[in-house]
Amino acid sequence: MKSILIIGATSAIAEHCARLWATEGAKLFLVGRNAERLAMIADDLRVRGQAHGVQAATFVMDATDTASHQAMLDAALAHLGKLDAALIAHGTLPDQKACEASVDMTLAEIAGNGLSVIALAARLANVFERQGSGCLAAIGSVAGDRGRQSNYTYGAAKALVDRFFEGLRNRLAPKDVSVLLIKPGFVDTPMTAAFDKGGPLWATPDRVAREIVAAMASGKQVLYTPWFWRWILLIIRHIPERIFVRLKL
Numbered sequence: 001m002k003s004i005l006i007i008g009a010t011s012a013i014a015e016h017c018a019r020l021w022a023t024e025g026a027k028l029f030l031v032g033r034n035a036e037r038l039a040m041i042a043d044d045l046r047v048r049g050q051a052h053g054v055q056a057a058t059f060v061m062d063a064t065d066t067a068s069h070q071a072m073l074d075a076a077l078a079h080l081g082k083l084d085a086a087l088i089a090h091g092t093l094p095d096q097k098a099c100e101a102s103v104d105m106t107l108a109e110i111a112g113n114g115l116s117v118i119a120l121a122a123r124l125a126n127v128f129e130r131q132g133s134g135c136l137a138a139i140g141s142v143a144g145d146r147g148r149q150s151n152y153t154y155g156a157a158k159a160l161v162d163r164f165f166e167g168l169r170n171r172l173a174p175k176d177v178s179v180l181l182i183k184p185g186f187v188d189t190p191m192t193a194a195f196d197k198g199g200p201l202w203a204t205p206d207r208v209a210r211e212i213v214a215a216m217a218s219g220k221q222v223l224y225t226p227w228f229w230r231w232i233l234l235i236i237r238h239i240p241e242r243i244f245v246r247l248k249l
Contacts, residue, residue: 003080007031007063007072007120008090010038012189013139016209017087018045018056025052029076032090035060063090064112066119073123082131085216086124088117088138093191099153106153114157118164125168128177135216136172137180138165142224144183145233148249169221178219184208185229201228 004021006014009030018028022045030045032038035058042056049056057079061072077083094109117138128134143151144158162181169179186192186202208225215223224230239247 002026002084003029003082005029005031005076005080005083005086005124007061007086007088008139009041009058010034011089011091011139011191012205013184013187013208013212014087014089015041016205017089017212019048020209020213022046022049022054022056023052025049025054027080028054028056029059029079030056031059031061031063031072031076033060033062063088063120064116066116069120069123073127077127083124083127083134085135086128086137087212087216088120088124090116091139091191094151094153096149096151096153109153110157110160112157113154114160117161121161121164121168125172125177125179129172129175131177132175133177135178135180135219136168137182137212137216139182139184139212140165142183142185142229142233146237146244150249178216178221180215180220180223182212182215182223182225183229183233184225185232 002021004026006018006028008014009018010032018030018041021028028045030038030042038058038060042058045056046054059072059075061068091113092109099106099109121136121138124136128136138161140161141158143155144162147155165179165181172179187205187208188197188202189205203226211223211225
């Protein structure tokens, strides 16, 4: 039975990942801010994984409260024992215009989407390094591949996580620990409820979750999901800056 820690477990993508792991008989430790929502998800997972005796424990924590991270990790290890995998999935999608009007909001979004992820990953990396096995994964974004006027605060936070995970991957590879950064494009979740979801670029959280679970099992290093975002971002990254600054992306 795999032992899996999910931080930000009430997010749509994380919940769908947990459902897949439950059907595989995983032992799960779910972390999130909303105790009632966590309890509902845990109950659902126990039902879905009943044939395998699935265990799902919960822990209430605001992931931006970095002082609470060690207590959460201690509780997770006490419940799970060895940690086979950890998925960091919390985050917010800020209003870029509001960030431009408020330095405090900009810094809060960088802290929530960037620094809190790094704080968790740094602690988890030490656990996996001592074990000499496991998979550390986090949900980043294609927005981290290049700064764009429409969401550069969010993109900057995700780019920060991207570079940090590159370094972790380089450090932990000799220890047989895989480090995966997930880069979703447009996903139909409550976070994107205000967006127009027409067009072929939108994906369901179920599809993204299936690709995440497969990538974590295979030891993949970077996952663009769906796959076509790798090629879209390849083009965007190679647009010359003198042209890029004239585009309203």
